Amino acid sequence: MTKILDRTDQWARLSSFRWLMGLYAENHVKLEKLFAPAQRAPGTYFSQGSDGLIVRADVLEQHRFTTELRLTYTVEDPETGTLDPSAFIRAYRDAHQAEATHCRAGRNWQDAIGMFPPPEKMIDHRLRMNIFLGKWLDYLASQGHAADSFDASPLHEASVA
Structure with missing residues (x-):
C-alpha cells in the first residue's frame, strides 16, 4: 500500500511541474x-487602458536568449511607497516561456514561504504567481493594452507624477 501512495505523490508532483511549465508557455x-x-x-x-490605469513596463535587461522585465501599475502602495502590485518576469525567447520570478503584492516570497522551502512548496508558490500573471495579462489585454499601445514618451511620465 505504501508503494502505491508513494507513486501517487510522485505523479502529483510531476503533474504540478508539468502544469507550471504549461503556464510558462501560455x-x-x-x-x-x-x-x-x-x-x-x-x-x-x-x-493607458480603458480602465484609466496606467501600466508601466520596465525592461530591465536584454540578454542573448532572455528578457528581464517588471510589469506594474503606476500606483504607489500607501504604506511602502513602492509600486504595487508588480511582477518581475523572465521571458525565455529560445524556450518560448515566461515566468514570474517574484511578485510584489504586499509580501516578498521569503515572507510567504520561508528561506528554504521544500520543492513542493516552491512549485506551489510558483504556480500561484504564474496563475496570477496569466490572469493579469488577460485582464490587461481586455483593457486594450497591446504591444503597440506601450510608449516611452515623457507625456505618459508627466501623467504619472
Whole structure:
C-alpha cells in the first residue's frame, strides 16, 4: 500500500511541474501579444487602458536568449511607497516561456514561504504567481493594452507624477 501512495505523490508532483511549465508557455504567448518584450530596448514604457490605469513596463535587461522585465501599475502602495502590485518576469525567447520570478503584492516570497522551502512548496508558490500573471495579462489585454499601445514618451511620465 505504501508503494502505491508513494507513486501517487510522485505523479502529483510531476503533474504540478508539468502544469507550471504549461503556464510558462501560455504566459509567454500572452506577454508577446501584450508587450513584445524581445523587441524593446531597456527602459520604461507606459500604456493607458480603458480602465484609466496606467501600466508601466520596465525592461530591465536584454540578454542573448532572455528578457528581464517588471510589469506594474503606476500606483504607489500607501504604506511602502513602492509600486504595487508588480511582477518581475523572465521571458525565455529560445524556450518560448515566461515566468514570474517574484511578485510584489504586499509580501516578498521569503515572507510567504520561508528561506528554504521544500520543492513542493516552491512549485506551489510558483504556480500561484504564474496563475496570477496569466490572469493579469488577460485582464490587461481586455483593457486594450497591446504591444503597440506601450510608449516611452515623457507625456505618459508627466501623467504619472
